[in-house]
Amino acid sequence: MSAVPVPLALLAEVTHRCPLRCPYCSNPTSLVKRSAELSTATWLDLFRQAAGLGILHVHLSGGEPAARSDLPELVAGVAETGLYSNLITSGVGLRESVFARCVEAGLDHVQLSIQAADAGTADRIGGYRGGFATKLEVAGWVTSYGLPLTVNAVVHRQNLDRLPEIIALARQLGARRLEVAHTQYHGWALLNRDALMPTPEQVERARAIVEEAGGRMVIDYVPPDHFATWPKACMGGWGRYGMTVTPEGVVLPCQAAESIPGLEFESVTDRSLSEIWRNGLAFATYRGTDWMPEPCRSCERREIDWGGCRCQAMAYLGNPGATDPACSRSPHHSQFRSRALGFAEAGVDSFTYRG
Amino acid sequence: MTPDNVTYLPRGVRLHRCGVRNEWFLLAPERAMRLDEIGIAILSELDGARSVRDIVAGLAERYAAPAEMIANDVATFLSELHRRRMVEVQ
Ligand code: SF4
Numbered sequence: 376m377s378a379v380p381v382p383l384a385l386l387a388e389v390t391h392r393c394p395l396r397c398p399y400c401s402n403p404t405s406l407v408k409r410s411a412e413l414s415t416a417t418w419l420d421l422f423r424q425a426a427g428l429g430i431l432h433v434h435l436s437g438g439e440p441a442a443r444s445d446l447p448e449l450v451a452g453v454a455e456t457g458l459y460s461n462l463i464t465s466g467v468g469l470r471e472s473v474f475a476r477c478v479e480a481g482l483d484h485v486q487l488s489i490q491a492a493d494a495g496t497a498d499r500i501g502g503y504r505g506g507f508a509t510k511l512e513v514a515g516w517v518t519s520y521g522l523p524l525t526v527n528a529v530v531h532r533q534n535l536d537r538l539p540e541i542i543a544l545a546r547q548l549g550a551r552r553l554e555v556a557h558t559q560y561h562g563w564a565l566l567n568r569d570a571l572m573p574t575p576e577q578v579e580r581a582r583a584i585v586e587e588a589g590g591r592m593v594i595d596y597v598p599p600d601h602f603a604t605w606p607k608a609c610m611g612g613w614g615r616y617g618m619t620v621t622p623e624g625v626v627l628p629c630q631a632a633e634s635i636p637g638l639e640f641e642s643v644t645d646r647s648l649s650e651i652w653r654n655g656l657a658f659a660t661y662r663g664t665d666w667m668p669e670p671c672r673s674c675e676r677r678e679i680d681w682g683g684c685r686c687q688a689m690a691y692l693g694n695p696g697a698t699d700p701a702c703s704r705s706p707h708h709s710q711f712r713s714r715a716l717g718f719a720e721a722g723v724d725s726f727t728y729r730g
Numbered sequence: 731m732t733p734d735n736v737t738y739l740p741r742g743v744r745l746h747r748c749g750v751r752n753e754w755f756l757l758a759p760e761r762a763m764r765l766d767e768i769g770i771a772i773l774s775e776l777d778g779a780r781s782v783r784d785i786v787a788g789l790a791e792r793y794a795a796p797a798e799m800i801a802n803d804v805a806t807f808l809s810e811l812h813r814r815r816m817v818e819v820q
Pocket residue numbers: 393394395396397399400401402437438439465488729
């Protein structure tokens with residue numbers, strides 16, 4: 376077996392609690408309860424372990440991380456290790472006094488999500504009235520405290536036609552960076568794919584709009600893979616780039632990994648992060664290229680996209696060890712594509728909101 | 731990037747030494763750039779006060795190399811980081 380890579384990023388899902396109910400939420404459909412969440416001390420210990428493992432970025436995410444009253448302590452814990460702290464927030468539930476304490480504790484960066492460029496659409500998608508207005512206010516705090524702001528917009532059929540307005544809004548909010556990320560179809564998004572799947576024309580237009588957007592704001596575009604030729608290197612390769620820790624301390628190779636039956640995940644309450652990363656079975660199972668079937672095994676792209684997404688192979692083929700059907704070389708690719716077209720044309724606009 | 735520009739690392743962009751890899755990185759939102767010795771030397775000079783010309787002169791002296799030779803490398807390096815908003819101009 377090849378050497379275990381040194382990871383770069385830790386996604387700390389400090390809670391699943393969130394006032395919003397986005398129909399594409401990346402949290403699993405069965406959410407961890409507050410009573411099962413890790414304690415402050417356990418998170419702080421975990422951040423120290425992350426530093427010892429060579430991780431560089433810690434993303435404090437959720438759910439809504441501001442739902443935890445110890446958020447400033449968590450930020451301070453990351454800052455003490457010297458690692459880069461990124462607060463991924465919806466803005467809803469974050470109070471200015473708490474935010475100020477986070478800044479004082481050494482917060483490096485804020486990533487604020489928006490659901491659309493106007494209140495009506497945004498609040499309908501987020502399933503929370505008043506959310507949009509709160510976000511605008513939070514963006515103002517971030518820039519007035521001098522912190523870099525990234526606006527994150529998850530895009531799908533129901534907001535893609537307003538992408539130019541989303542870009543304009545991010546600029547107006549003073550974002551240094553905008554992330555336009557197509558929905559990843561796991562968890563809640565998978566349940567809602569007939570309401571979210573974009574049409575190929577929308578995808579084409581979005582790419583052109585992002586390419587033509589000038590200005591100083593950096594725009595990172597995460598393309599969808601349903602109408603692409605090659606799959607994405609999901610997570611930069613399984614067990615290569617980073618890991619997710621759930622609110623109760625379970626360490627996952629990717630956020631959606633719990634959708635794969637048969638994989639045994641371990642918790643930081645039982646074993647060290649280093650042991651789980653290096654020797655954990657769930658990480659070892661799809662790390663590198665040894666697990667690959669054909670056509671991946673003999674493909675020249677096998678160390679570029681690492682066979683694509685295991686969770687997508689699971690969701691569409693019932694086989695997590697198969698080539699990602701998003702790949703044009705997968706024997707199931709044309710079926711995958713035509714199913715996506717079917718969802719895009721379903722014409723369903725109503726959501727199953729996150730619980 | 732012109733010799734008169736005064737550059738600095740904006741808030742949220744900083745140098746970090748990773749003890750595990752024994753290497754320096756420039757950390758920014760969603761970015762970690764591994765730095766070689768020259769990169770570290772250039773970035774450690776950014777203070778928001780001195781111009782690119784001054785920085786080049788300082789590096790030329792320190793490395794006993796002609797300023798004209800260094801000037802181009804420094805400008806290219808800083809321009810690229812400026813484009814990615816990892817370096818700002820005063
Ligand atoms: S995607 Fe929406 S519901 Fe899920 S955590 Fe983020 S803001 Fe909350």
